[in-house]
Amino acid sequence: MLDLALVTSFINDQRLQWLSNIMRKGENKTVRAALVWTPEWKRPRGRPRKRWIDVVEEDLKTLGVENWREIVQDRGGEV
Numbered sequence: 001m002l003d004l005a006l007v008t009s010f011i012n013d014q015r016l017q018w019l020s021n022i023m024r025k026g027e028n029k030t031v032r033a034a035l036v037w038t039p040e041w042k043r044p045r046g047r048p049r050k051r052w053i054d055v056v057e058e059d060l061k062t063l064g065v066e067n068w069r070e071i072v073q074d075r076g077g078e079v
Helices: 004-023 030-036 052-063 068-073
Strands: none
Touching: 004 030, 004 052, 004 068
């Protein structure tokens, strides 16, 4: 049976690698535009659903990384 902490750590690492790959792409790439896009319509009442980027930012905060956007803008930077 797999250790839950090991699986969770692997998933977090994969999310951070994916974020790094997306953010290093050009501004006009569809996948990057989808990540930073905010809808123009009004959201329904109630608690907002957690977005993928919200989960990744929580992962980064637990690792003590606050300025991740600046880090990945450096083309060689990895989160």
